[in-house]
Amino acid sequence: xxxxxxxxxxxVGVAVWTVAARDTFAAVVGFVAFGLLVxxxxxxxxxPDVALTEAxxxxxxxGGLLLGASTRLGRTEAEATGELPGGLLQFAAATxxxxxxxxxxxxxxxxxxxxxxxxxxxxxxxAATGLQNPVTAVLxxxxxIDTLLEVMVLLLALVGMWSLAPDHLWGGAPGRREPADPDGxxxxxxxxxxxxxxxxxxxxxxVGSVAPGGEFQGATIFAAMWILATMAGLANTPPVMRRxxxxxxxxxxxxxxxxxxxxxxxxGAFLAYPADYAKLLILIIEIPLTLSxxxxxxxxxxxxxxxxxxx
Amino acid sequence: MSLALDALTFLAVxxxxxxxxxxxxxxxxxxxxxxxxxxxxxxxxxxxxLIVLGLLFQMEDPFAALKLxxxxxxxxxxxxxxxxxxxxxxxxxxxxxxxT
Amino acid sequence: xxxxLLVAASFVLATVAVGLVRILRGPDKADRIMAAQLLGTGGxxxxxxxxxxTSVPAAVDVALILALLAVxxxxxxxxxxxxxxxxxxA
Amino acid sequence: MSIAxxxxxxxxxxxxxxxxxxxTHPQPLRKxxxxxxxxxxxxxxxxxxxxxxxxxGFGGDPVPQALVITGLVVAxxxxxxxxxxxxxxxxxxxxxxxxxxx
Numbered sequence: 001x002x003x004x005x006x007x008x009x010x011x012v013g014v015a016v017w018t019v020a021a022r023d024t025f026a027a028v029v030g031f032v033a034f035g036l037l038v039x040x041x042x043x044x045x046x047x048p049d050v051a052l053t054e055a056x057x058x059x060x061x062x063g064g065l066l067l068g069a070s071t072r073l074g075r076t077e078a079e080a081t082g083e084l085p086g087g088l089l090q091f092a093a094a095t096x097x098x099x100x101x102x103x104x105x106x107x108x109x110x111x112x113x114x115x116x117x118x119x120x121x122x123x124x125x126x127a128a129t130g131l132q133n134p135v136t137a138v139l140x141x142x143x144x145i146d147t148l149l150e151v152m153v154l155l156l157a158l159v160g161m162w163s164l165a166p167d168h169l170w171g172g173a174p175g176r177r178e179p180a181d182p183d184g185x186x187x188x189x190x191x192x193x194x195x196x197x198x199x200x201x202x203x204x205x206x207v208g209s210v211a212p213g214g215e216f217q218g219a220t221i222f223a224a225m226w227i228l229a230t231m232a233g234l235a236n237t238p239p240v241m242r243r244x245x246x247x248x249x250x251x252x253x254x255x256x257x258x259x260x261x262x263x264x265x266x267x268g269a270f271l272a273y274p275a276d277y278a279k280l281l282i283l284i285i286e287i288p289l290t291l292s293x294x295x296x297x298x299x300x301x302x303x304x305x306x307x308x309x310x311x
Numbered sequence: 312m313s314l315a316l317d318a319l320t321f322l323a324v325x326x327x328x329x330x331x332x333x334x335x336x337x338x339x340x341x342x343x344x345x346x347x348x349x350x351x352x353x354x355x356x357x358x359x360x361l362i363v364l365g366l367l368f369q370m371e372d373p374f375a376a377l378k379l380x381x382x383x384x385x386x387x388x389x390x391x392x393x394x395x396x397x398x399x400x401x402x403x404x405x406x407x408x409x410x411t
Numbered sequence: 412x413x414x415x416l417l418v419a420a421s422f423v424l425a426t427v428a429v430g431l432v433r434i435l436r437g438p439d440k441a442d443r444i445m446a447a448q449l450l451g452t453g454g455x456x457x458x459x460x461x462x463x464x465t466s467v468p469a470a471v472d473v474a475l476i477l478a479l480l481a482v483x484x485x486x487x488x489x490x491x492x493x494x495x496x497x498x499x500x501a
Numbered sequence: 502m503s504i505a506x507x508x509x510x511x512x513x514x515x516x517x518x519x520x521x522x523x524x525t526h527p528q529p530l531r532k533x534x535x536x537x538x539x540x541x542x543x544x545x546x547x548x549x550x551x552x553x554x555x556x557x558g559f560g561g562d563p564v565p566q567a568l569v570i571t572g573l574v575v576a577x578x579x580x581x582x583x584x585x586x587x588x589x590x591x592x593x594x595x596x597x598x599x600x601x602x603x
């Protein structure tokens with residue numbers, strides 16, 4: 001309980017810092033620290049699956065993305081601080097925010113007892129999926145359509161991002177080409193870390209059926225390792241015109257969708273799995289899905305095409 | 312036997328906590344970036360190392376123990392190399408006038 | 412034993428939290444990222460202690476991911492932060 | 502006070518803070534950060550509800566937990582898209598504010 005009190009105070013403190021910091025870079029570092037602490041809270045709330053996702057995606061990848069953006073914007077961000085809104089607007093904003101917080105606090109204090117829960121239903125039906133991790137079972141079976149749509153959202157975000165490229169760069173590789181590291185320190189770090197990271201990613205993905213973990217967490221680590229390799233200058237990002245890249249991006253959703261459609265024929269509904277093959281089918285979906293999600297996440301961090309396409 | 316193991320865990324974890332304290336004090340009190348970096352690596356390597364050591368005495372499953380050691384090695388290796396990167400950046404940045 | 416480990420976890424977290432003042436004070440970007448890294452290591456230590464104290468083995472996996480991603484963030488900081496601003500003379 | 506209520510209060514405060522920052526910060530990147538703070542607060546509320554719904558041998562209700570994982574991924578995608586839009590705006594106009602030209 002002492003731990004929870006420390007953690008709660010810390011999270012709010014770091015959040016205040018993220019909001020109040022004058023320097024945007026400092027605010028971003030604060031946000032990374034914030035994500036880490038939120039991951040600890042998820043462990044305390046008995047949601048290790050979410051903790052893994054928050055640590056990898058909410059803190060890690062988002063942090064890397066925002067760090068890069070804050071540096072690129074650099075001076076303009078400092079200039080914009082002069083354009084603070086007037087006192088009246090600040091007061092109104094504070095009032096609205098306090099009211100929203102107060103409403104949520106009332107909500108938390110008035111939560112029904114006993115709480116409504118779907119856990120018994122999940123427990124009663126989990127055997128049919130052949131999985132032992134209830135969260136993976138929900139993601140891949142009961143709410144599979146959510147997961148399918150989510151992957152589509154990721155792809156759409158990537159298409160939206162690519163379409164921001166200026167005409168003459170269209171089809172080129174995303175991000176700037178990083179030169180190989182002159183001191184060799186970064187190359188060394190990347191070379192040692194890459195195999196370890198890939199091993200951890202496979203481990204997290206693989207235990208997802210029986211223990212906390214799964215395709216999103218594994219995919220995020222894969223993506224982070226790929227970005228690390230490009231940052232160290234070990235690899236360049238592939239041009240977005242490349243056909244193999246595009247196939248990799250749609251392989252996961254396509255397999256997912258195809259098996260979903262096949263569900264009509266073999267189990268009587270979209271995305272229904274026949275009882276005997278549920279686990280096998282989920283695995284067949286998960287492997288290409290993980291690769292597609294990893295590629296999409298990495299390209300979302302890399303940004304729109306910025307290198308001249310080779311024609 | 313279990314009592315002896317508990318005592319070892321107690322000692323190692325307490326010592327680890329002490330090094331975290333030392334690292335924080337160093338980070339706050341030392342005058343310049345490079346000596347602060349030094350303090351940080353002490354906390355990283357020793358503090359976490361001792362806590363991992365302490366927890367190893369409680370492990371029953373060898374695979375779980377291996378994973379703990381892996382976490383420590385990863386922080387050790389990464390921490391060392393990254394410290395070097397930051398040191399390069401701090402020195403290079405200063406000569407170019409980048410301090411903010 | 413579990414109680415002691417919980418206390419130790421709280422202690423490490425609280426200690427490292429004090430180090431966060433460095434993020435607030437700066438002044439260098441490097442100081443800020445170092446404070447975040449110390450918090451990372453402290454978070455890892457807290458998670459390992461929690462995993463044992465509350466029998467949540469998955470917390471070790473969270474620690475493993477944090478260890479990996481901490482490097483990723485630090486490299487991103489060095490590459491995108493200091494080196495780039497040097498190149499652009501900002 | 503149970504840990505669910507403690508973290509529930511915590512997340513309510515986070516949503517308020519994020520909302521305030523979203524309205525008052527002039528810099529778009531800070532607005533994106535604020536948006537993520539609000540997101541974390543809302544997700545933690547889901548976590549609190551899931552924690553209260555612990556039953557059938559699970560530490561928490563897995564359905565809201567799965568929803569949060571979906572939410573985190575979508576929040577990341579929208580953050581990445583927002584950052585790309587902002588950087589493109591900066592490239593085109595040399596400035597990164599939402600003020601109209603006058």
